[in-house]
Amino acid sequence: MRLRRLLPVLGLLAWTGGAAAQEAGTARDTAGPWELALEGSFRRCGLMLAAEPGPVGQALRFPAGCRRALPVVNGIAGWRFEGGLIQLLDREGQPVLAFAGPDGEGIRSAESGSGERYSLAQAGARPAAPETPLVTQAALSTLPSAREASRDSWAGAPATAAAVTGLYTLDRFVEKDVCRVMLRADAAQVQEGCRDPGLALFDPTAWHYEAGRLTLVARRGHSVELIPVGEGRWRRDPEIGTTFVLRRVEP
Incomplete structure (x- = not known):
């Protein structure tokens, strides 16, 4: 008789325990x-x-x-x-x-x-990169005005996109060389060993250079623009948040 009375209680405890475990499991997955x-x-x-x-x-x-x-x-x-x-x-x-x-x-x-x-x-739950270009031809043909292109830009900006290709390291305000990005002719790729969560999350897969401005395009399609500030050096524009400078390095 006593066991029969305890069965509903034990069932309730098992249900609440299972629900708590499921909630905890979901939190661990999150x-x-x-x-x-x-x-x-x-x-x-x-x-x-x-x-x-x-x-x-x-x-x-x-x-x-x-x-x-x-x-x-x-x-x-x-x-x-x-x-x-x-x-x-x-x-x-x-x-x-x-x-x-x-x-x-x-x-x-x-x-x-x-x-x-x-x-x-x-991070890591993003859709695969689409087969179509992440930057449309219409967007690429809309160039900034001469005033916008020259604002804060270094006078020695590369003349062509080919001159921009190479290996770059990301410098932050305090830390330097925290993450490396390879800009190839047809793609951008974060290198192994990246220690910067911001750039790793952004995950650039494409880039474009036009009128003195370098645009990094993320896997999900959003982008960041950079302007030249010296030989092989690029700074995010506008300059918000922590320092974001790409600096060319030797492979």
Whole structure:
């Protein structure tokens, strides 16, 4: 008789334990590198959703430059996975951004209290590069004005795209040679051993040079423009977030 009374209780405990294990398993699957972006802009930041506990929820890490590129991260102290949502938490453990389930491309979306919309995409879960060019011919034929092309540009900018090809290293404000990128005639490729999560998440696969401006194109299609600032050196334009300088090096 006593055993019969205990059976419903044991069943409830098993169900709640299984649900907790499933939730924990999902959280473990969620941990890893992600990319946070402000929709409608080029502002983005690489986030590391860590598996270990943090000050609130689970630990969250990001490069220092994110504080300028995406000020919303200044109020984020951790993260948690709850009810199918990835929540970025403030210091009190309250959600600053709550990202619902991904859309067809695996990208989650959330709205801040101020009405800004942000997207969150997992590194490595991006769609394969399309067979069609990531930069359309119409985009390539729309050249900047002479004033825009010359603004802050180095007078000795390469005359042709062929002169831009080669191996480059990424220099940050404090660290140098944190990631290397090979610009070939038909593609761009991040080299093995890259220690910069931002560039690894951006994952450039194509590039274009026109009118003194170098454009790196990510696998997902968005791009970053750079202007020449010296012999074999390129700086992101506009200069937002942490220092982003490509410097030519010998293979």
